[in-house]
Amino acid sequence: MQLVRAQRPEIASAVRRTLAGVNLPALPVTLRFWDGSVLEGGAPVVEVRGPEAIAYVLRSPNQIGLARAWVTGAVDVPDDRDLEAILSLRGSFRIDLSKLDIARLGAAAVRIAGPALLRRAPVPAIEAPRAGRLHSLTRDKAAIQHHYDVSNRFYELVLGPSMVYSCAYFAYPGESLEAAQARKLDRICRKLRLAPGERLLDIGCGWGSLLIHAAREYGVHGVGVTLSEAQAALARERVAKAGLSDRIEIRVQDYREITDGPFDKVSSVGMYEHVGRGELEHYTAAVHELLAPGGLFLNHGIARLHSDPPAADTFIYRYVFPDGELSPVTDVMTAMEGSGFEVRDVESLREHYPLTLRRWVANLAANRDAATAEVGEQRARVWRLYMLGSALGFEEGDVTVYQVLSARDGAPHGLPLQRVEALRAPACERTVRTRERRGGEVPAHTNGVPHR
Template identity: 30%
Template sequence: MDSTIRKSSGVQHHGIDKMFYKTMFKDLFADPCTVHFWDGEEEHYGSGESKFRLTFNEPIPKADIIADPSMAFGEAYMHGIIDIEGSVREAVESLYNNKNSFLRQGHLYNRALKLLSNNKKRSRENIEHHYDIGNEFYKLWLDETMTYSCGYFHSQDDTLCQAQKNKVDYILKKMNLKEGQTLLDIGCGWGQLILTAVKQYKVKALGVTLSSEQHDKVKERIKEEGLEDSLAVELRDYRELKDRTFDRIVSVGMLEHVGKDHLQEYFSHVSSMLKDGGVSLLHCITGIHEGAGGTNSWINKYIFPGGYIPSIQELVAHISGEELHLVDVESLRRHYGKTLEHWAQNFEEALPQIRKTKDEVFIRMWRMYLNSCAASFNSGNIDLHQFLFTKDITEDIPFCRDYLYRC
């Protein structure tokens, strides 16, 4: 008798959940879609042919969705509770494109996200969580330069590899490097930027990273290219660099790992390491809402622990707070959306190799991560900017911007 009561209660509970779902989906997406419920019933939402189809193999508790929609839907997709037929990116993009959707207001939920201070130990652990899962894994879906940041597409026909080389060239031009200068790359990744800088501009460069996998690969590349006299890489926190100054400092895709409480510390250290008249370029993801921290709870838990995406306002305030002079700000939002689309496609093509070492939960997690990030950039939910600034007034930046576009 007890089992009958429990079964009856479960059916009633699922019925309540289903009414909640049906109401929610009326205003959730900007495009027409079909929802297949756990009991076999299907509902069509919007007018016209469905762009994608969602299948709920079982309901997600209503309370979980209300408490934290990013976590609820992210975990549900990871564990196969939700399946998406069609493009995962287009489904998430449709959600973000509907500005009236309650899920579009993700920054309101993120205010409650507990952000732990990224001391040196925690920073190293956070970087290891994401970057030290194996160079062989990243090699399967990144381009041959092993560049894991936004590319720069001169045209829609550029390959991913060409776009990454374009990006490096563009950054080095922006800093107006000159032979014999010193360059520091904070968070140097697998080394493409510093290798290019040394070979093309004949500078002396230092790269620092907290990833042992990246550090070992960069050392290997330096040796292969015979650049030991001009280029070095160190496995250390940039805050540990003492009594060193540089003509140029660059950081690409690293600031997102610094954490809200350490943003001013980052710019303070850059200022102390930059020579008078020196130039620095910061390339990072930016959020729209000041103080909201563009990282959602699902990404913070599974992809980038300790991450924080600052708003443009915050960054400009920190730059001016150190009396650094902001010279140029440029959005590359569309370029990152396209870069992520390339990565997501490469990831799918590499699945036979990825499945040799990773389980299905990991694969679904990374598929959602790559596609949802592409959707976020394409819809303008997040952005990417390059900030060029100097220490003290300098004439070391050309008078007009045309120098950036000369081939």
């Protein structure tokens, strides 16, 4: 739909007159309209670039309308500092309009921007399809491919050379992302007590970074599964380049389709969020069946902390993680215990995730032109908004991220008496420290645990 641009000057004045009789709180932002007029409010500036913005919000006066206006560029906030200030208001600024108020605003919008507003504005092409039974194999694969099969090069630009798309583990706030991601991978290997010859299953293996680290530094044989064809292709290339093709297999496969257990250890990093709250028991039961008695299972995932379950239709669901759902960590632990696991260790990494996300936001900003060339303007805008908003969510305690280590019943788990001993891995420690020195990073200790 091509909307006719309004020729009347001073749109801000018309909006001001319309809002005078509507029960609205003080405007926390300043609006700059497409004719150059400005409606003064709070310090952050929002650019309303055309009547299309009004059309989206008029048709969907909720988060989806605003999301569509943002994705298409009809609404923009060019400065990241302004965008962060606006996102920080999301919990305090509420609009409660009566049906009469909505009708008045709609009529005024038509007067300002023309009758074309009465027609439905086009839905952005990158909005996720939502067809089929929720969390069926087919729908889950479509949801994963929507997010991950966009461009491996795009993810390289955002994530950096580690190609790790989950929370890093920082020794100090100014540490490099690469060093922190290497520390995270090693921490997972230590918690799992990986040993040469063991068989490791990595559910949601991404681009293979954890498996490569585990095979190279701990001598395991690994199987990684992902539903993303693009991820699998690059993961296999990276495995081959590392000379580990004889020890690592990458599959395009759902965890529910794996039949060649048992595995000695199982990791799942940043994957369970795609499982769904109603599927947690099935997920942990499936892992239990794939794991040898006494084997260890580490689940690393985002969890709701104080926030309520989100509405069924949000920006994140439509544009970022279709069908993704977050659960309190207690739900994850309950599901584990109900499936025959004993929870052995729980660690919160909440403060580490905003540090990670802000590195990704900076990478996207530094590589904006190249990233946009890879995935298009709309998707680049989605990632900018979602990563910055997510950083604030972790900083404010709306959400968090946990590593939960559990042991399968049926045999001794072999974990040491002291937690510090569970994180010791002298052979790998030398390698990690050497790499950090070469990068100019020499922390006093590794993984937050002193070593004798």
